[in-house]
Amino acid sequence: MLQFLLLPFRRRYATFTLAIVATFACLALAQIWGAFWVAFAIAATLSLLGVHDLMQTRHSVLRSYPIAAHFRFLLEHIRPEIRQYFLEDDSTGTPFARKKRAVVYQRAKGQLDKVPFGTQLDVYDTSFEWLSHSISACEPSSEPFRIMIGGPDCTRPYSASIFNVSAMSFGALSANAVRALNKGARLGGFAQDTGEGGVSTYHREHAGDLIWEIGSGYFGCRNDDGSFSAERFAATARLDQIKMIEIKLSQGAKPGHGGVLPAAKVSPEIAATRGIPMGVDCISPSRHRAFSTPVELLEFVAILRQLSGGKPTGFKLCIGHPWEFLAICKAMLQSGIKPDYIVIDGTEGGTGAAPLEFVDHIGMPLRDGLTFAHNALVGLNLRQHIRIGAAGKITSAFDIARVMALGADWCNAARGFMFAIGCIQSQSCHTDRCPTGVATQDVHRQRSLIVADKAERVFRFHQSTLQALAEVIAAAGLRSPGQLTLDHLWRRVSPNRVESFAQIYPSLAPGALLNGTDDPRYAAAWALARADSFMPAAVHPLTASASLQAA
DSSP states (O other): OHHHHHGGGSGGGHHHHHHHHHHHHHHHHHTTOTTHHHHHHHHHHHHHHHHHHHHOSSOHHHHHSTTTHHHHHHHHHHHHHHIIIIIOOTTTOSSSOHHHHHHHHHHHHTOOOOOOSSOOSOTTSTTOEEEOOOSSOOOOOOSOOEEEEOOTTOSSOEEEESEEEOOOOBTTBOHHHHHHHHHHHHHHTOEEEOOTTOOOHHHHTTOOEEEEEEOTTOTTSBOTTSOBOHHHHHHHHTSTTEEEEEEEOOOTTSTTOOEEEOGGGOOHHHHHHHTOOTTSOEEEOSSOSSOOSHHHHHHHHHHHHHHTTSOOEEEEEOOOSHHHHHHHHHHHHHHOOOOSEEEEEOTTOOOSSOOHHHHHHSSOOHHHHHHHHHHHHHHTTOGGGOEEEEESSOOSHHHHHHHHHTTOSEEEESHHHHHHTTOOOOOOGGGTOOTTSSSOOOHHHHTTSOHHHHHHHHHHHHHHHHHHHHHHHHHTTOSSGGGOOGGGEEEEEETTEEEEHHHHSOOOOTTTTTTTOOOTTTHHHHHHOBTTBSSOOOOOHHHHHHHHHHO
16 A cells, blocks of 8 residues: 555656646646646646556556656657757768768759768778779760660660669659659650559650559559550550550569558549559559469560560569579570560669568669679670669769669669659658658648759759769760779778679679589579579479579
């Protein structure tokens, strides 16, 4: 009994006890001086809150620390802002460091993007990388860096910028964000990937070049049962604004994971864009229904290319099981069908929402996936027929130079262009409460994003980044980013040792896979690859295991 009576005097109940005492004290004083009624109301409200905290059963900390524990929830709520604005330095913030975001903002706004006094990076840290320069530097090129995409079976090749907007769907982005990106793409002569959510009216409003991404939900080209509709696809794919077709096999941030847009969030606009009914959950399956084997995938590529009128058609994926990608390559050799391009997405890529395990631990990082795919195509004498795009955390000219040296022909960026239209990395994309109107369907929040202004920023960011790239490669004595090789880039691997990218990412010789390479990175996976199935071939388990471990 005594312990119960002493509970109000324990420190964890001190705030609650003080609120009750203040309530009675203010009530008494209010009888003398009316101004204390306000204080009484505040104290009484806090006391009632304390009673509620003691009685509720959801939060143990509130039962143990009534009233006071609410400060914990408040501080946790504003923790990201405190960290971003007051605690993180310019170089170590995540997912994008402040200096990475700052250079996008500066270039997008046309502001000074130079830095004073010297690098803030530790150049003797084991992660430091650099591009080797030339004593005989070139004048920076004034020509736009473009690449022709379209293989032997493509009748309408596309001259693409080497820097484009990566896949982001209407639904994940707001209508105004889609408008601004597309108008900026038109001003700068580069392309916007629609994402798997379909081609919306907002994508078409400003007539910027589009890459139509076809995901497993076949949004915008589906039958009522969710299967692929050739007729609906052809009707949209032949629009002149659509320059390329991209089959999405997987996304770097959440490969192998489908998604569900709850029925409550399916607006009339989203329903019309995706070709889905109102009042029903919108499901993106984790795999395609139109094909189930590597050969069938390539046959689907050929069908889409023909239905689109001969436009470049390829696919995007994050590398998973190495033998699956090599199975697709074997199917190319067997069927004679080749995609016009392949986009390699890294696990460091972005997403509006995904499970933590997928974001952090599923999928191959971009550099590893890119070099694997590039070398595989070289080793099969296919590389000269197939272009490679790269996506995954690309915002600066050095980022572009690095992936092009690793084997990419062009780059896509999503979050970089989001920064250009106002994203502040609040990481609230999944809440529909984006503070800048970029990643929300809230019409009131979208109003903060002014399309005309942000379109100019998209254009300037693209233009300034390619100008910076021209200066970077000119410093290396090169005139085109296509001249970059693995020998141009270096990384510190220990405090007293550096290696070139050519040493870190060894290349396969042309035709090496066809000739039977013994490179452990490819030999075991090549033995497991089957053109008729994504499942591995039945080989001796100990041999395959030993080779894969060596790789």
